[in-house]
Amino acid sequence: MLTAEQKNYLKDLFPGDEAIFSPASMLAYATDASRILAMPDAVVRPRSLEQLAKLMAWAQEHGVPIHPRGRGTGVVGASLAQGGGVVVSSLFMNEILEINSKDFLARAQPGVVNADLQAELAKHRLFYPPDPASAAISSIGGNVSTNAGGMRAVKYGVTRDYVLGLTAVLPGGKILHTGGRCHKDVIGLDLTSLFVGSAGALGVIAEITLKLIPLPPASASILAVYDNLEQALDAVDRGLSIGALPVTLELMSRNTLLALERAGEVPWPCGAQAALLVKLDGSEPAVEHDLEKMHAALAPAALLRTGRGREETDLWEVRRLINPAAYKIAPDKLSNDVAVPRSKLKEAIEGFEAIGREMRLNVLCFGHVGDGNVHANILHDASNVDERRRALKARRRILDTTLSLEGTISGEHGTGISKHGFIGLQLCEDQRRIMADIKAVFDPTGIMTPGKEPF
Amino acid sequence: MSGKPSCIRCGRCLSVCPLFRATGREELAPRSKSMLLEALDRGYGETPQLSAEKLAAMCLGCRRCLDVCPQGVNAPQAVAELRAVHPDFKTWLWKNALRRPQALFPLVGLAPRGMAPKGLDFSGLEPPSEGPWVEIVAASTCFQGRKAVLFPGCAATSLVRRWRTKAENLLAALGVDLLPADFGCCGSPQESGGLLHEAKASRARFAALWRKLGRPLVATICATCRNGLRQTAEELDAEEAQALREAVTPLSAMLMQSQTRLTDAAPERVAFHKPCHETSPADELWLSKSLGDRFFAPDVGECCGFGGALRLAEPDLAAQVGRRCWDSLTATGAQTAVTGCTACVLALSVQAPPTARAFHWLDIFAQSLR
Ligand SMILES: Cc1cc2nc3c(=O)[nH]c(=O)nc-3n(C[C@H](O)[C@H](O)[C@H](O)COP(=O)(O)OP(=O)(O)OC[C@H]3O[C@@H](n4cnc5c(N)ncnc54)[C@H](O)[C@@H]3O)c2cc1C
Ligand code: SF4
Ligand code: SF4
Numbered sequence: 001m002l003t004a005e006q007k008n009y010l011k012d013l014f015p016g017d018e019a020i021f022s023p024a025s026m027l028a029y030a031t032d033a034s035r036i037l038a039m040p041d042a043v044v045r046p047r048s049l050e051q052l053a054k055l056m057a058w059a060q061e062h063g064v065p066i067h068p069r070g071r072g073t074g075v076v077g078a079s080l081a082q083g084g085g086v087v088v089s090s091l092f093m094n095e096i097l098e099i100n101s102k103d104f105l106a107r108a109q110p111g112v113v114n115a116d117l118q119a120e121l122a123k124h125r126l127f128y129p130p131d132p133a134s135a136a137i138s139s140i141g142g143n144v145s146t147n148a149g150g151m152r153a154v155k156y157g158v159t160r161d162y163v164l165g166l167t168a169v170l171p172g173g174k175i176l177h178t179g180g181r182c183h184k185d186v187i188g189l190d191l192t193s194l195f196v197g198s199a200g201a202l203g204v205i206a207e208i209t210l211k212l213i214p215l216p217p218a219s220a221s222i223l224a225v226y227d228n229l230e231q232a233l234d235a236v237d238r239g240l241s242i243g244a245l246p247v248t249l250e251l252m253s254r255n256t257l258l259a260l261e262r263a264g265e266v267p268w269p270c271g272a273q274a275a276l277l278v279k280l281d282g283s284e285p286a287v288e289h290d291l292e293k294m295h296a297a298l299a300p301a302a303l304l305r306t307g308r309g310r311e312e313t314d315l316w317e318v319r320r321l322i323n324p325a326a327y328k329i330a331p332d333k334l335s336n337d338v339a340v341p342r343s344k345l346k347e348a349i350e351g352f353e354a355i356g357r358e359m360r361l362n363v364l365c366f367g368h369v370g371d372g373n374v375h376a377n378i379l380h381d382a383s384n385v386d387e388r389r390r391a392l393k394a395r396r397r398i399l400d401t402t403l404s405l406e407g408t409i410s411g412e413h414g415t416g417i418s419k420h421g422f423i424g425l426q427l428c429e430d431q432r433r434i435m436a437d438i439k440a441v442f443d444p445t446g447i448m449t450p451g452k453e454p455f
Numbered sequence: 456m457s458g459k460p461s462c463i464r465c466g467r468c469l470s471v472c473p474l475f476r477a478t479g480r481e482e483l484a485p486r487s488k489s490m491l492l493e494a495l496d497r498g499y500g501e502t503p504q505l506s507a508e509k510l511a512a513m514c515l516g517c518r519r520c521l522d523v524c525p526q527g528v529n530a531p532q533a534v535a536e537l538r539a540v541h542p543d544f545k546t547w548l549w550k551n552a553l554r555r556p557q558a559l560f561p562l563v564g565l566a567p568r569g570m571a572p573k574g575l576d577f578s579g580l581e582p583p584s585e586g587p588w589v590e591i592v593a594a595s596t597c598f599q600g601r602k603a604v605l606f607p608g609c610a611a612t613s614l615v616r617r618w619r620t621k622a623e624n625l626l627a628a629l630g631v632d633l634l635p636a637d638f639g640c641c642g643s644p645q646e647s648g649g650l651l652h653e654a655k656a657s658r659a660r661f662a663a664l665w666r667k668l669g670r671p672l673v674a675t676i677c678a679t680c681r682n683g684l685r686q687t688a689e690e691l692d693a694e695e696a697q698a699l700r701e702a703v704t705p706l707s708a709m710l711m712q713s714q715t716r717l718t719d720a721a722p723e724r725v726a727f728h729k730p731c732h733e734t735s736p737a738d739e740l741w742l743s744k745s746l747g748d749r750f751f752a753p754d755v756g757e758c759c760g761f762g763g764a765l766r767l768a769e770p771d772l773a774a775q776v777g778r779r780c781w782d783s784l785t786a787t788g789a790q791t792a793v794t795g796c797t798a799c800v801l802a803l804s805v806q807a808p809p810t811a812r813a814f815h816w817l818d819i820f821a822q823s824l825r
Contacts, residue, residue, distance in 0.1 A: 017480060024507040027494060028487035033464050045479070072481070073466045091479040111479075113470065137466045263525065324525030327463050 001084065002041045006062060010086070013054055014044045018092065029087045032072040032079055033323075034418055040067065040081035045092040049167070049175060049206050052088075056204065057173030059086065065450050066171070068200040070110065070142030073134045075335050076416025078146070078199045078452055085450075088204055090141045097207070099124055103181055104212045105164060110141025110205050127215040129156035132412070133320050141205050147197030149412035151248040151279070151319070154370030156213075158412070160196045167207040168195060171443045176203065183211060194438070199414050199454045202442040216281040219247070220291050221312045224276045225268045225303035229253060229353075232274035233346045236369055238297040239278060240342070244290050248279040249370030250319055253349070255329075255356075256366040260318060263325035267315060268303060276369075277319055279312075322375075326364055330379035332388075333364075334395050338402040339373040339411030351401045352376040359394040361387070373411035399425060416452055423455060431455070460527040462489035468520035468530070473731075473758035474513065477776040483513050485520035485530040492533050511537055515765055515776065516647035517731035517758045518682075531647065538649025538764065580615055580804055582818035583791075588721035589745045590821040591628065595712035599630035603672040604665070606703075608680040609640050610797035618797070621817045622676050622706055629709055634668050641683025643732070644798070648764045658687040662699070670698055674706045676817060678730035678738070678796040681705065685734070707741035707795065707816070715745045718821070724789035725749050728780070728803060728813070729756040730796035738795035742816055751787035759794075761802035777806035785811060793819060 002010075010019050020026055020043040029043045041064075046052045059066050065085025072079055081087050094111030101124050108117060114128075114135040121128055131150040132138060138148070144166070149158045165179025179185065179192035195202055226232040232251060239249060252260070252275045260266050268275055276298065280290045291306065298304060307315040326333050340348045349365050356363030356378070367375040376398050380391040399409050399422055409426050410419065423432070435455035440446075468485035469475055475484040491511040514534040521529055605626060611618035626633050638661050642654035661684065665673065675681050684703045688696040725746050727739055743750040760766070760776030784792045785808065792803055792813040803813035 017478075020482065024491060024494075024510045025482040027490050027507075028482040028484065031464055031490065033466060035464050071466055071469065072464075089481065091481060094479065115470075134466070137470050321525060324463060324465050324467075327526065331461075 002064070002086075006064070007042065009058060010042055010044060010055075013051055013058075014046065018045045018047065018051075019043070020045075026087075029069060029072070029089065030080065032069075032077060033075045034077035034080075034416065036077040036080055036082075036417055038077070038080040038082045038417075039084075040087040041084045043087045043089055045089045047092045049169065052169040052204055052206055053173040053175055055086075055088070056169050056171050059447050060171040060173070060445055063445060064447060066200075066204065066447050067449055068141070068145065068204045070139030070145070071113065071134075071137055073138040074142065074146065074416060075413050076418045078414055078416030078449070079142075080417060082417055082451055085447075090139055093206065094139075096120055099126065099212075101126060104183070105181055106210045106212055108140050108208055108210065110139060110144075110208060112140045114138055114140055114143055121212065122215055125215045126212045128162060128210055128212055130159045130162060133323065140208055140210070144196055144205060144208055145198060145200050146412065146414050149368065149371070149373060151250065151316075151368060153368055153373070154249050155245040155247045155281075160193060162211045163192055163196050163208060164211050165192055165209040166195055166205055168203040168205050170203040171445065171447050175206075179209065181209060197414070197454070199416065199452065200449045201439055201453045202448060216283070218284040218287040219279060219281040219308075219312065220287050221248075221277065221279045221307045221315050222291070222294060222298060223267060223303070223305045223307065223315050224278065224298040224301040225272045226274045226276075227302050229274045229349065230346070231301070232276055233349070233369075235276060235298050235301065236345065239276070239294060240370065242290065242293040242297050244280075244282075244286075244293075246278050246290075246294065246370060247281045248277070248368070250277040251275070251349075251366060251369040251374075252277070252319075252322070253353070253365040255362055255364045256322055259325040259329050259364060260321060262328040263321060266318060267305065272302065277315060279316075322364075322366055326377055326379055329362055329364070330381055332380055332382040332391075334378040334380070334391050335413065336376045336378070336395060336398050336402075336409075337367070337373065337411050337413045338376060338398065338407055338409055339371070340402060340405045340407035342369075342372045344405040344407065345369055345372060345374070348374060348402065348405055348407065349376075351405075352398050355394050355397045355401070359390045359397075361390055361394055363394065363398075368411075371411075372407075415454055420452060427455060460524075460529075462486060462493070462524075462528050463526055464490075465525065467523045467525065468528075471519040471523050473515060473517060473519065473760065473776045473779070474772065476757075477760075477779045478772065482510060483772075485524070485528070488514065488530045488534065489528055492537065495537075508537060513765060513769060513772065514647075515731075515758055515760060515773070519731055519758065535646055535649050535651065539651040580800065582617070583720065583812070583814060585720040586718065587821040588718055588725075588819045590716050590718055591625075591710070591713050592716050593714040594625075594628040594630070595710060596630065597712055598672070598709050601631050601672055602634060602669065603631040603674055604634050604636040604638075604668060605706075606638050606641070606661075606673050606675045606680055606684065608675075608677045608797055609644070610801075611676060612639075615797070615815075618676060618815060618817050621820070621822065622674065624822060625706060625710065625817075625820070626674055631672070631674075631709075634671055636664060636668060638664060641677075641680040642686065643679045643683035646683070646686070654683075655690075658683065658690060662687050662691060665699065665702070666695075670702060673699075673703045674709060675703060676706050676795070676797075676815070678733040678735075679798055681735065682732040705735050705737040705741075705795070708735065708737035711737065711741055711744070717745075717747065717749070721746070721749060722789070722791050723749060724751055724787060724791075725819075726784040726787045726789035726792045727752045728759065728784060728792050728794035728799055730794060730799045731758050732796065738816060742793060745820075751789055753783040753787055755783060757783045759799045759802040760806070761798045766802075773802075774806060777802055781806060781808055781811065
């Protein structure tokens, strides 16, 4: 709880609609895609670095928890003010500051929406590859803080691979610049990378410098449908051996296809058992060449459909709808975005589906199989006590299976509130202590996102 | 799973809501409305009733969130329902409509007796002073002899009557067998203003009259009216609903095969404003055909910010949305905008930058055939 005096301080520092205290207005900031509800004590929307610095000095002095927030599309509640505190929204810091086609970089404020940046870059024939399925609705600040992956990770890597530098405001008000404009830089410890994926635990990111590459002029996609999961996974292996990496290689299991069928029109025959979505890009002749090879690699299949232009976009829109479509099967889901080494994919997915069958639950497996990242979502009705209990058990078994295959319990979403309790399954005490010590250097009094540290 | 669709907080609606886009205030976004309405329903959290209601009611009724929501959450309808159950809402609406009548433009003709606002200023709604931009050289013959009625909508019935006259002339040129009818309101503005009973009554009245006339073709000149009439179909049995959907036709679609010619008065660039409620491509096609390479459509179609009741409650907010809309229109290089919705014309006209103008497309066509 903030005192009246503390609220007044915030009102002065954030005039007009930059600060919110009314519960009705704050409700919007009390949730994200995790559907957890945690009411903050205040929401502020800074416009300048100076305001942020003053806020962070004040917060440390008063021991007020700080929770940075982008667009609230995170699925583990990482941006929520669990236990109270101030939500610092980046909504009013949303300008693209520079696009430089000679240095191949862009500078942006954290609130810029990923897709808006992509659209602006395309005008300059430049490309920022990381594209989480939430690209149209999530912020660059959020993407950097979660080290967001995305569909293109197979060929282009994840957010971390594109962050050259950033400006962060630390508890106490210090403004820290890390990295710079160079695509190569080996001086000092890599503080930039430390912030990427830190889930707001070290400070508030106020500016980001991103590496760009030339926009590939052409692309094509293939939808391949199979009679069973095994055939699809065999095709994944063949697809990855054509001598050129696809941009994207996504798998949808039977349950996933079923959910999409229930949500609307789909480009495959109803009853299909497994499907792959593959995207290739490059110059036009290269795409034509790779397309032919990929076609051959994905065959034999029950259906092979190539999409270009508008048709290609439509193929991918279906993929973006998986998350919402899951709710057509059951009202609640426990999301798992585990990742395993590619060679263990088959074992992992078959294991997860078996767990679903044993626990009498619908487990939806889909995801970026090209890089070993599998979403295994456990659909259930949380209001049914027995079902909820089984779902929680199934989740634990999925995580254990993953770790036994040398995998990780999260490939992209992080741990936030909902998975914080599982970190100990993967990280040992030594690792966690060192990480806590590192955080303490940035945040000695622990005001950043308490209880949601990603370690 | 059944019952009311529930919001899964996925955030897809944020990127399309004009209120959120213009202000960056997440508390105005559809996701927040869903949360507030749920909070009001269940009474959870520390959400005080009054401020929650006030906030939830901030909606332009543009229905853009509906198009992208994977759950089919209908925020504008929920907002309308909230307005409807609010005991003082109707009194408030009319009282304020009297003070700022432009805001409820299409509705003013329907105000309770004795409450109709006086002294409305529609000077911004004159046709282009330089004369019409397009002449119809030869009218389409596709609809000759078809029985048809004109659904002029409130605005063309009681406020800008020349739209009605113009539309009737064009229908005459098309050679349709025009039946006389007095339809009243389509229900759309009433619905979004929370006047749910009135809206339903208007729709029922329309359906009864249309049936009595032998289900003729219904020519329309306003996207919002078409939206209201579509909703009417949802209240009919399947066979009749289908017949109504087929009967409701944009006047622009009926004119499509006509031959046109640009006059000397036509500006170099004309930007098309697509109304949020528009579901037919006819107006856009007709105008791009008639204006040729002078026709421009903005990259991203923005909402005009008309928003009926919201414009009364929060004029500044609505104006912010309107400014963004004009920015996108003038970014095409045009200083004139045309549209096919009577409410949009008004919102665009009153908010036009000093050198810019907005017209209903009817006003840019010559009155009669040569
Ligand atoms: C439909 C859907 C699809 C998705 N698909 C993917 C996917 O393919 N890949 C993927 O990786 N994720 C995906 N996500 C999850 C989510 O979109 C990402 O985690 C995204 O990066 C979050 O961005 P945001 O702006 O919404 O951040 P928020 O959810 O608001 O915040 C996320 C985290 O970042 C921190 N943060 C935000 N801004 C700052 C800042 N300025 N400084 C410091 N910390 C900050 C927050 O404290 C929090 O810890 C998906 C989500 C949805 C709803
Ligand atoms: S798009 Fe629909 S489900 Fe998603 S947040 Fe908005 S209202 Fe909720
Ligand atoms: S109807 Fe329009 S203004 Fe209202 S919530 Fe939906 S998108 Fe926003």
